[in-house]
Amino acid sequence: MPKPSDLLQGTLDLLILKTIAREPLHGWGIAKRIQRLSGDVLSAGQGSLYPALHRLEQQGWITAEWKDSDLGRTAKFYSLTREGKKQLERELKSWERLSSAVQFLIENA
Amino acid sequence: MKTASEGRISTSDMRRPWTSRRRKEEDLDRELRAHLDLETEEGQAADLSPNDARYAAYRAFGNAALIREDTRAVWRWTMFEQFVQDFRYALRTLCKNPGFTAVAMLSLALGICANTAIFTFVNAALLKPLPYPDADRIVALQQRPLRGTGTTYVHPRSFVPWQDRAGSFEALAIAQAVPVNTQGEDGAEQVPGLWTTPDLFRVFAVSPFLGRTFAAREGFGRAALRGEVDSGSDVIILSHGYWQRRFGSDVNIIGKTIPLYRGAAVVIGVMPAGFRVGSLNVDIYRPILIDRSKPEAVGSRGFLCFGRLRPGVTLEAVQAEMEVIADQVGREDAGEKGFGVVVLSLRDYLVRDSRLVLFVLAGVVAFVLLIACANLAGLLLTRGIGRQSELAVRAALGAGQWRLVQQLVAESIVLSAIGGALGLVLGWGASRVLVLLAQNAVEFGQMADVSLDARVLAFAATLSLLSAILFGLAPAWRVSRVDLQSAVKAQGRGVAGSRSQNRLRAVLVVGEVALAVVLLVGAGLLLRTFSQLMEVKLGFQPEQALTMRTLVTGSAAARSSLVESILGRLEAIPGVRAVGTIQFLPLSGWTNNGPFQFVGRPLPSNAMTMESDVSTVSRGYFAAMGIEVLRGRPFGREDRIDSPRVALVNESFVRKYSQDEDPIGRIILGDWANPKPTEIVGVVGDIRHNGLTAEPRPTVFLAQPQVPGYITYIVVRTAAHPGPLTAAIRREVRQVDSRQPITEVQPLKHYVSTALARPKLFANLLGTFASLALLLAAIGLYGLMAYAVSQRTHEIGVRIALGAQPSEVLRSTLAKGARLAAAGLALGVVGAVVVKSVVTNLLYGVTPLDPLTYAGVAALLAGVALLATYLPARRAARVDPVVALRYE
Numbered sequence: 001m002p003k004p005s006d007l008l009q010g011t012l013d014l015l016i017l018k019t020i021a022r023e024p025l026h027g028w029g030i031a032k033r034i035q036r037l038s039g040d041v042l043s044a045g046q047g048s049l050y051p052a053l054h055r056l057e058q059q060g061w062i063t064a065e066w067k068d069s070d071l072g073r074t075a076k077f078y079s080l081t082r083e084g085k086k087q088l089e090r091e092l093k094s095w096e097r098l099s100s101a102v103q104f105l106i107e108n109a
Numbered sequence: 110m111k112t113a114s115e116g117r118i119s120t121s122d123m124r125r126p127w128t129s130r131r132r133k134e135e136d137l138d139r140e141l142r143a144h145l146d147l148e149t150e151e152g153q154a155a156d157l158s159p160n161d162a163r164y165a166a167y168r169a170f171g172n173a174a175l176i177r178e179d180t181r182a183v184w185r186w187t188m189f190e191q192f193v194q195d196f197r198y199a200l201r202t203l204c205k206n207p208g209f210t211a212v213a214m215l216s217l218a219l220g221i222c223a224n225t226a227i228f229t230f231v232n233a234a235l236l237k238p239l240p241y242p243d244a245d246r247i248v249a250l251q252q253r254p255l256r257g258t259g260t261t262y263v264h265p266r267s268f269v270p271w272q273d274r275a276g277s278f279e280a281l282a283i284a285q286a287v288p289v290n291t292q293g294e295d296g297a298e299q300v301p302g303l304w305t306t307p308d309l310f311r312v313f314a315v316s317p318f319l320g321r322t323f324a325a326r327e328g329f330g331r332a333a334l335r336g337e338v339d340s341g342s343d344v345i346i347l348s349h350g351y352w353q354r355r356f357g358s359d360v361n362i363i364g365k366t367i368p369l370y371r372g373a374a375v376v377i378g379v380m381p382a383g384f385r386v387g388s389l390n391v392d393i394y395r396p397i398l399i400d401r402s403k404p405e406a407v408g409s410r411g412f413l414c415f416g417r418l419r420p421g422v423t424l425e426a427v428q429a430e431m432e433v434i435a436d437q438v439g440r441e442d443a444g445e446k447g448f449g450v451v452v453l454s455l456r457d458y459l460v461r462d463s464r465l466v467l468f469v470l471a472g473v474v475a476f477v478l479l480i481a482c483a484n485l486a487g488l489l490l491t492r493g494i495g496r497q498s499e500l501a502v503r504a505a506l507g508a509g510q511w512r513l514v515q516q517l518v519a520e521s522i523v524l525s526a527i528g529g530a531l532g533l534v535l536g537w538g539a540s541r542v543l544v545l546l547a548q549n550a551v552e553f554g555q556m557a558d559v560s561l562d563a564r565v566l567a568f569a570a571t572l573s574l575l576s577a578i579l580f581g582l583a584p585a586w587r588v589s590r591v592d593l594q595s596a597v598k599a600q601g602r603g604v605a606g607s608r609s610q611n612r613l614r615a616v617l618v619v620g621e622v623a624l625a626v627v628l629l630v631g632a633g634l635l636l637r638t639f640s641q642l643m644e645v646k647l648g649f650q651p652e653q654a655l656t657m658r659t660l661v662t663g664s665a666a667a668r669s670s671l672v673e674s675i676l677g678r679l680e681a682i683p684g685v686r687a688v689g690t691i692q693f694l695p696l697s698g699w700t701n702n703g704p705f706q707f708v709g710r711p712l713p714s715n716a717m718t719m720e721s722d723v724s725t726v727s728r729g730y731f732a733a734m735g736i737e738v739l740r741g742r743p744f745g746r747e748d749r750i751d752s753p754r755v756a757l758v759n760e761s762f763v764r765k766y767s768q769d770e771d772p773i774g775r776i777i778l779g780d781w782a783n784p785k786p787t788e789i790v791g792v793v794g795d796i797r798h799n800g801l802t803a804e805p806r807p808t809v810f811l812a813q814p815q816v817p818g819y820i821t822y823i824v825v826r827t828a829a830h831p832g833p834l835t836a837a838i839r840r841e842v843r844q845v846d847s848r849q850p851i852t853e854v855q856p857l858k859h860y861v862s863t864a865l866a867r868p869k870l871f872a873n874l875l876g877t878f879a880s881l882a883l884l885l886a887a888i889g890l891y892g893l894m895a896y897a898v899s900q901r902t903h904e905i906g907v908r909i910a911l912g913a914q915p916s917e918v919l920r921s922t923l924a925k926g927a928r929l930a931a932a933g934l935a936l937g938v939v940g941a942v943v944v945k946s947v948v949t950n951l952l953y954g955v956t957p958l959d960p961l962t963y964a965g966v967a968a969l970l971a972g973v974a975l976l977a978t979y980l981p982a983r984r985a986a987r988v989d990p991v992v993a994l995r996y997e
Contacts, residue, residue, distance in 0.1 A: 051179040
């Protein structure tokens with residue numbers, strides 16, 4: 001199982017942005033969702049998750065707010081900003097290019 | 110992030126890295142704890158016990174501390190990225206406005222250049238460690254007349270008991286600067302020498318470069334120094350420079366003999382390169398041997414005294430101890446009765462004359478920099494007002510106020526960094542130029558070592574940063590308070606600055622003018638001091654006279670006849686009108702004094718010793734100097750070594766001691782060499798001997814053939830310009846005695862201009878800085894007025910359209926400027942009065958509140974302010990109402 005720390009930093013950013021594109025989520029929730037949706041293939045370790053979250057917030061692509069979660073606890077929820085949506089588009093496009101290039105090489109090299 | 114739902118932008122936490130750093134940390138902790146709790150709950154939901162769930166959560170979580178570190182690193186990196194971004198943007202902005210950038214950088218560079226230049230001197234004089242080991246333990250001792258002010262040199266009769274009784278010193282020594290007659294490359298030459306007790310080298314903790322220093326019993330007394338007797342084995346030490354120059358760095362110099370005027374001396378050592386006793390330039394060191402039973406045999410109150418304190422002894426302690434000892438000595442020794450002692454650290458001693466001046470100059474250049482910063486602050490305010498729309502857009506995109514301030518301050522920092530670097534280089538160059546130019550005026554000593562060391566660099570850097578904050582922060586703060594709605598609605602130049610911004614600028618300009626006024630008053634006072642000094646009546650004629658110095662040695666008869674021969678030969682040179690000699694030339698800084706009494710009279714009832722200056726002159730001296738002989742006769746050929754003793758006195762002497770009786774014919778006797786009752790035969794006019802500002806003192810002139818001196822200055826008065834005769838004079842002196850060197854050949858007026866050089870330098874320096882300050886303040890005033898006019902073009906157009914005359918507009922604008930200038934003048938005058946005590950010591954002939962100076966400054970300021978306001982006022986008067994009203 002490839003650890004997310006083997007992933008490029010940009011890939012983790014992409015995963016985070018996509019995960020909260022649908023609805024705002026707190027850090028633990030984001031980690032769980034990535035794990036679940038990838039079928040336990042990818043697991044975002046907290047060691048890389050939180051620095052990434054704060055970096056994205058500094059860049060202005062996500063924003064944070066303390067809210068009550070459905071489990072009755074207060075948690076810090078992250079959501080995409082307008083600029084973040086644009087960044088997500090950009091990242092998706094570059095991921096497309098990258099993965100199809102790798103795929104092509106594997107098939108034809 | 111909150112958006113612009115209200116009229117104002119409020120700050121986002123994330124944009125203020127350091128004020129809410131703690132909050133961010135707490136926030137992160139909360140977040141991580143919440144994560145752990147959620148993880149724990151999940152574990153509990155999966156039927157683990159609460160503890161197991163907790164442990165599982167922690168394990169899954171990983172190292173919390175590491176997470177915190179990584180997150181913090183993200184914050185730091187982001188801050189750094191922000192800085193880099195800001196600086197790059199600042200550079201771009203500055204490049205886009207080359208005019209503003211150039212003016213700003215230049216003003217800053219000038220301000221920092223002036224401050225750096227003065228600081229290099231402050232550094233060299235006060236901060237740089239002295240070039241001796243443990244230099245803070247070296248002290249200088251002086252004697253202090255108990256009745257009177259000031260300090261004087263040390264007498265050997267005090268030195269001997271001091272050395273015996275004082276426990277505070279590791280080593281104590283006395284020394285005297287005495288020229289040495291020796292042989293140079295082309296014949297006889299005279300080199301500066303230091304005659305010192307052997308402990309001097311222990312005081313300064315210096316080891317010789319070659320050979321050794323003097324041993325305890327080596328040395329000779331004054332008689333041998335004067336060449337009257339053989340000095341036995343005369344040993345000398347050479348300075349490094351002299352050893353290189355004269356002996357070509359000969360490594361076998363130790364043990365060689367060099368010829369002196371009388372006999373020869375053995376070289377026993379060479380000092381290391383760069384070693385100097387204080388600021389003295391010495392080529393040859395010779396040893397003093399004090400005869401403890403007769404210390405006065407080595408001389409009188411004319412010695413420097415240096416000591417090295419034992420570890421742990423404080424200045425206060427040694428001062429107290431020395432005062433007790435001096436008191437004892439005074440009671441035991443009648444000659445030392447009226448003298449106390451002053452102990453100064455070596456540094457304090459070396460800078461005693463320059464401290465005040467450095468302090469004043471530092472204050473002056475600080476003012477200049479403040480004015481430059483005020484100008485820049487005003488400029489930035491104006492530019493900021495013009496950039497409101499740009500800043501509003503940035504704010505709308507999410508920049509908090511602090512972020513905008515950061516960015517604007519970055520611009521100020523870039524400006525001042527470049528301006529400061531330029532100023533540093535210019536300032537260092539300026540200080541070197543100043544040292545070269547002012548060599549005559551100031552005894553620089555160690556201050557001449559104006560190197561660019563770490564302290565100077567740190568000073569320039571700190572000053573640049575402080576200036577940036579000073580002129581950048583307030584405008585940045587004001588300007589970044591962007592009111593989004595109105596800013597985006599308004600367009601470009603139509604935006605009016607708020608009232609408070611204009612008031613701030615006006616306050617800045619008034620402050621600048623006030624500072625400039627203070628400097629102008631100072632400069633004016635110093636200028637008047639200088640012109641008063643130039644008017645001082647010297648009492649002698651400085652023009653068309655040549656002076657030179659020589660040292661005659663040998664017995665009284667030998668010296669007397671030597672001088673007589675020289676006089677005879679020089680008088681015979683065509684073009685020479687009069688020749689004379691004197692022991693110490695006026696304004697050369699030397700004088701002799703001593704007590705005397707009238708013979709045949711009882712001592713005056715108040716038993717106060719009568720003291721006078723004493724000078725040994727030859728016949729023809731007063732003619733050569735152009736000094737008036739008021740009564741009686743001057744010395745002549747008839748006054749020989751074996752004729753009745755005669756003396757002349759000056760007017761001050763008559764005024765003080767012989768007011769009621771004709772001095773001519775009175776007999777006096779003084780503490781002179783080989784004293785005999787001496788008749789006063791004439792009265793001469795007063796001259797300024799001890800300095801331009803020192804009042805003439807009662808002086809007794811003794812006849813050279815009868816009381817011959819050693820150091821002898823020759824004065825030659827010529828019919829025309831003396832220069833061409835120099836060679837002939839040298840030749841004639843060589844004819845008399847080929848081993849007799851003459852040095853310091855200078856026109857007499859050189860001494861006068863040297864005495865004037867220092868006040869002239871200060872007046873020039875202060876005048877330059879004050880003019881600079883005035884220029885900057887005028888620019889500031891002009892800038893403000895021009896801006897005000899351009900802002901109110903619309904309003905002016907309305908007024909003119911409604912019938913106001915252009916001349917009224919002109920007058921009202923001028924009045925505005927005049928009000929500002931007047932406020933600045935008033936404030937400045939108050940300031941000048943407050944600081945007047947600082948400059949009092951530098952003045953002569955004027956009081957610090959001299960009305961002429963103040964009036965002059967007021968007039969100058971009025972003129973400059975008028976000029977600065979006139980151009981904008983004229984533009985206001987020329988406003989075309991049609992054009993003004995068209996553009997809202």
